[in-house]
Amino acid sequence: MSNPSPEPVALYVHWPFCLARCPYCDFNAHVRERLDEPRYRSAILAELAFEAARIGPRPLGSLFFGGGTPSLMSPDTVGAIIAAAKAAFPGAEEPEITLEANPTSVELGRLAGFRDAGVNRISLGIQALDDTALAFLGRKHTAEQALAALAQARSLFRRASFDLIYARPGQSVTAWRDEVRRALGFGLDHLSLYQLTIEPGTPFERAHARGEIALPDEAEQAALYAATVEEAAKAGLSPYEVSNYARPGDESRHNLAYWSYADYAGIGPGAHGRIPLAGVPTATVRIRAPEAWMEAVERRGHGVREEEALPPEARAREMLLMGLRLTRGIDPARFAARAGMPLEDALEPRALAQAIGEGWLAWTRHGALAATAAGRLRLDALLPVLVR
Amino acid sequence: MTDTPLSRIRNFSIIAHIDHGKSTLADRLIQACGGLTDREMKDQVLDNMEIERERGITIKAQTVRLTYPAKDGQTYVLNLMDTPGHVDFAYEVSRSLAACEGSLLVVDASQGVEAQTLANVYQAIDAGHEIVPVLNKIDLPAAEPDRVKAQIEDVIGLPADDAVMISAKTGLGIGDVLEALVTRLPPPQGEAEAPTKALLVDSWYDAYLGVVILVRVKDGRLKRGQRIRFMSSGAVHPVEAVGVFTPKMVTVESLGPGEMGYITAGIKTVADCNVGDTITDDRTAATEPLPGFKPSIPVVWCGLYPTDADDFEKLRESLGKLRLNDASFHYEPETSAALGFGFRCGFLGLLHLEIIQERLQREFDLDLIATAPSVVYRIHSTKGDVTELHNPADMPDPSTIDHIEEPWIKATIFVPDDYLGNILALCNERRGQQVDLTYVGNRAMAVYRLPLNEVVFDFYDRLKSISRGYASFDYAMDGYADSELVKISILVNGDPVDALAFIAHRSQAEKRGRAICEKLKELIPKQLFKIAIQASIGSRIIARETIGALSKDVTAKCYGGDITRKRKLLEKQKEGKKRMRQFGKVEIPQTAFLAALKMDA
Numbered sequence: 002m003s004n005p006s007p008e009p010v011a012l013y014v015h016w017p018f019c020l021a022r023c024p025y026c027d028f029n030a031h032v033r034e035r036l037d038e039p040r041y042r043s044a045i046l047a048e049l050a051f052e053a054a055r056i057g058p059r060p061l062g063s064l065f066f067g068g069g070t071p072s073l074m075s076p077d078t079v080g081a082i083i084a085a086a087k088a089a090f091p092g093a094e095e096p097e098i099t100l101e102a103n104p105t106s107v108e109l110g111r112l113a114g115f116r117d118a119g120v121n122r123i124s125l126g127i128q129a130l131d132d133t134a135l136a137f138l139g140r141k142h143t144a145e146q147a148l149a150a151l152a153q154a155r156s157l158f159r160r161a162s163f164d165l166i167y168a169r170p171g172q173s174v175t176a177w178r179d180e181v182r183r184a185l186g187f188g189l190d191h192l193s194l195y196q197l198t199i200e201p202g203t204p205f206e207r208a209h210a211r212g213e214i215a216l217p218d219e220a221e222q223a224a225l226y227a228a229t230v231e232e233a234a235k236a237g238l239s240p241y242e243v244s245n246y247a248r249p250g251d252e253s254r255h256n257l258a259y260w261s262y263a264d265y266a267g268i269g270p271g272a273h274g275r276i277p278l279a280g281v282p283t284a285t286v287r288i289r290a291p292e293a294w295m296e297a298v299e300r301r302g303h304g305v306r307e308e309e310a311l312p313p314e315a316r317a318r319e320m321l322l323m324g325l326r327l328t329r330g331i332d333p334a335r336f337a338a339r340a341g342m343p344l345e346d347a348l349e350p351r352a353l354a355q356a357i358g359e360g361w362l363a364w365t366r367h368g369a370l371a372a373t374a375a376g377r378l379r380l381d382a383l384l385p386v387l388v389r
Numbered sequence: 390m391t392d393t394p395l396s397r398i399r400n401f402s403i404i405a406h407i408d409h410g411k412s413t414l415a416d417r418l419i420q421a422c423g424g425l426t427d428r429e430m431k432d433q434v435l436d437n438m439e440i441e442r443e444r445g446i447t448i449k450a451q452t453v454r455l456t457y458p459a460k461d462g463q464t465y466v467l468n469l470m471d472t473p474g475h476v477d478f479a480y481e482v483s484r485s486l487a488a489c490e491g492s493l494l495v496v497d498a499s500q501g502v503e504a505q506t507l508a509n510v511y512q513a514i515d516a517g518h519e520i521v522p523v524l525n526k527i528d529l530p531a532a533e534p535d536r537v538k539a540q541i542e543d544v545i546g547l548p549a550d551d552a553v554m555i556s557a558k559t560g561l562g563i564g565d566v567l568e569a570l571v572t573r574l575p576p577p578q579g580e581a582e583a584p585t586k587a588l589l590v591d592s593w594y595d596a597y598l599g600v601v602i603l604v605r606v607k608d609g610r611l612k613r614g615q616r617i618r619f620m621s622s623g624a625v626h627p628v629e630a631v632g633v634f635t636p637k638m639v640t641v642e643s644l645g646p647g648e649m650g651y652i653t654a655g656i657k658t659v660a661d662c663n664v665g666d667t668i669t670d671d672r673t674a675a676t677e678p679l680p681g682f683k684p685s686i687p688v689v690w691c692g693l694y695p696t697d698a699d700d701f702e703k704l705r706e707s708l709g710k711l712r713l714n715d716a717s718f719h720y721e722p723e724t725s726a727a728l729g730f731g732f733r734c735g736f737l738g739l740l741h742l743e744i745i746q747e748r749l750q751r752e753f754d755l756d757l758i759a760t761a762p763s764v765v766y767r768i769h770s771t772k773g774d775v776t777e778l779h780n781p782a783d784m785p786d787p788s789t790i791d792h793i794e795e796p797w798i799k800a801t802i803f804v805p806d807d808y809l810g811n812i813l814a815l816c817n818e819r820r821g822q823q824v825d826l827t828y829v830g831n832r833a834m835a836v837y838r839l840p841l842n843e844v845v846f847d848f849y850d851r852l853k854s855i856s857r858g859y860a861s862f863d864y865a866m867d868g869y870a871d872s873e874l875v876k877i878s879i880l881v882n883g884d885p886v887d888a889l890a891f892i893a894h895r896s897q898a899e900k901r902g903r904a905i906c907e908k909l910k911e912l913i914p915k916q917l918f919k920i921a922i923q924a925s926i927g928s929r930i931i932a933r934e935t936i937g938a939l940s941k942d943v944t945a946k947c948y949g950g951d952i953t954r955k956r957k958l959l960e961k962q963k964e965g966k967k968r969m970r971q972f973g974k975v976e977i978p979q980t981a982f983l984a985a986l987k988m989d990a
Binding site: 272286379 | 915943946953962
């Protein structure tokens with residue numbers, strides 16, 4: 002923080018379209034027969050200008066293309082957005098620019114194009130290396146394509162991450178270790194491992210309710226998680242967040258902005274942001290439906306649905322629920338500055354003492370409050386007791 | 390209108406099982422006598438409280454004065470006394486009946502006599518009533534008037550040949566009922582010149598008038614300005630107003646012998662107006678009160694605690710307001726290590742308990758935790774003194790106890806043949822002693838003596854479920870008897886939770902202890918710590934269950950778009966914590982305490 006220039010801002014761009022819906026996914030994703038990509042691109046550029054005008058000139062720390070399936074965009078569109086973002090938020094350092102991609106053949110054909118357009122980090126939605134599992138998850142690619150994608154990402158990008166989903170029905174710890182190991186064998190620097198959860202409103206929720214999907218129980222989930230941590234460590238990746246592993250220094254800068262509760266602007270349908278507006282920390286939300294969002298942007302220059310000024314208590318809770326996911330924890334000075342209240346005022350003293358006594362929370366040698374490995378596993382049970 | 394000669398007054402009540410049409414018949418009688426216009430008629434005029442309407446039961450007694458021009462050319466005053474319809478209010482019922490000379494016994498012609506009807510009709514017979522059987526719903530295809538008449542004769546022992554056949558719903562036969570009241574019931578007796586004696590039938594609190602007292606004048610008069618004396622307490626009050634219900638309140642000059650009506654006398658709380666008391670004139674007082682006065686005694690007790698500790702004062706106020714209107718319910722402050730500050734509350738029975746709880750939640754918008762209901766035990770100490778125990782948590786050290794007595798009831802159960810086996814098994818399982826078993830057609834009547842504490846544990850729900858709703862049940866208190874009772878403590882991580890303690894017969898103790906531990910295991914969610922749940926008698930553990938600690942509970946994906954939702958969820962969870970009770974490190978949800986009520990294995 003000795004840098005006198007203003008704190009960088011993170012920018013999220015949402016591309017809401019997919020070739021097909023995955024049955025476990027509850028993201029803001031839509032399948033459309035025809036897409037008017039130029040219209041979408043103009044709308045994104047308009048929102049970018051809208052946010053730049055009200056945030057003011059700050060350096061761009063990171064840019065993230067998420068979805069949906071942003072790798073369905075043309076490299077041309079991606080390039081135009083990158084150029085506009087860099088111009089709107091000028092800075093001396095090269096920002097981290099990540100794009101999520103799926104390993105289907107169409108998208109793989111575009112990876113080089115994305116790199117040339119300015120993307121410097123790729124995040125692959127591999128999910129599994131087993132054809133049966135991929136079919137169960139409703140993915141449109143095969144294990145062979147997934148492996149090809151990992152190889153190609155490795156050769157095209159210095160920084161590449163991939164996602165896997167575990168705790169699938171019937172998955173054994175041995176099979177999972179093998180799967181993780183094979184994926185890690187490509188030498189990528191970052192990995193996101195997500196436990197399969199049943200989200201409301203998804204086809205999986207209905208199948209689960211009918212008893213067609215039986216998830217591993219809590220003890221099996223814990224065992225799979227422990228195996229993951231071990232395998233990642235063997236490959237030199239350490240867990241820096243509940244579900245994320247990186248080679249030291251290659252943590253996702255963009256996602257760290259969320260977890261450390263830095264400012265981020267969110268543009269595109271349904272995107273969320275946390276930015277200061279007239280000096281007041283504010284939560285912003287965009288209209289969710291792509292068509293309605295585009296119409297709003299065309300009519301009035303932005304697709305904002307809601308803006309909520311966040312009082313210190315709300316900020317404190319958000320910062321705690323995000324910050325304790327990080328291995329490095331929460332720095333009290335930064336907490337006070339961002340939340341607007343001292344860290345000790347945001348916590349129940351008895352619960353804090355108890356959690357420290359049980360070894361779920363600890364003060365790190367850097368003076369931060371962090372969840373231990375055991376504490377991170379129980380964070381959802383701990384938080385309601387801990388926060389005031 | 391108050392100088393009606395005794396010969397032209399008839400005072401009557403209506404005895405009926407729930408749903409057999411008492412309220413509908415009352416409405417028809419009021420309509421036929423022009424008491425209310427059609428526009429003013431609401432369904433079931435007499436049941437005022439929301440709960441009364443919903444449950445189809447009467448909690449407070451009410452009267453209606455009807456004016457009926459009879460076939461003999463004379464105009465009669467018919468006073469209908471609407472009595473509470475449940476065994477919990479047996480004493481109140483007996484006082485309402487004492488205010489009348491006769492009863493209409495209303496029986497659903499498609500259903501027949503039920504247990505509750507039977508208890509009330511016997512009370513009416515005890516009160517010396519002339520009883521007119523009325524068969525209702527004879528327009529239904531399923532009506533079997535002949536069979537039901539035979540049943541009335543067999544079971545109750547009343548001649549039913551000239552039962553009045555009606556359909557209260559369509560109005561059929563209503564004129565015959567009115568004629569029967571005039572021709573078949575005796576007129577009241579009384580001396581207009583004797584010292585005033587009036588029976589206090591019921592009372593309630595009215596926000597504008599203060600306490601309104603329902604009375605039946607036996608001798609003398611009640612008039613405005615008169616100084617009256619309550620004979621049980623000696624309290625004296627000036628009468629502010631005298632009136633009758635038509636059913637609207639209409640003031641009159643005075644009430645004479647044989648008449649029913651109300652008085653107000655600047656009284657602030659119904660606790661000063663004991664049901665069954667005798668009201669007399671302060672200057673020329675009667676020497677002897679009317680017979681039959683009894684102070685009301687609660688038989689079932691439970692703890693009521695606000696879910697949110699901040700609501701304690703609100704609960705105290707609400708209980709105070711309820712007691713303004715219901716002197717039979719008692720409360721005293723108590724504290725529980727588990728539940729904090731609350732009240733020990735005494736009730737006339739289980740229905741009364743339920744009604745009060747429901748009114749607190751509905752009318753006063755209170756969220757409550759109720760502990761398991763307990764009966765009143767008599768503890769005989771080794772020193773020879775006797776104390777009453779209202780709360781299992783207060784049970785003294787067993788070494789100081791010589792013996793314990795528990796209250797018994799005599800229960801009458803009516804049930805179709807097919808389910809009799811189930812019912813007998815249930816009664817035996819609950820330590821019942823068979824007193825009588827008789828058959829009427831394909832229905833059996835079982836009379837059992839049962840310990841009251843076996844009945845407060847969901848007996849009624851079980852009875853209904855094992856008879857598919859066909860069994861009807863009624864009971865009367867039947868004294869105390871020695872019993873081998875033990876206190877079962879429930880321990881969470883080694884600490885006893887006072888609010889879960891209960892008393893049971895030694896023979897049931899282990900089964901109940903096991904059942905409650907199993908139930909708590911289901912109801913207490915996995916937490917950050919391992920939880921041991923135990924049941925013990927003294928220091929001996931009789932059951933144990935373990936709830937394992939949470940090993941993993943964390944959201945897999947949490948990014949920029951999830952924060953708002955996660956924060957709102959967190960706020961909701963915090964709010965939810967208020968509904969949990971903390972025991973050391975363990976949180977017990979409110980539902981766990983409620984489930985202690987439904988503890989049948």
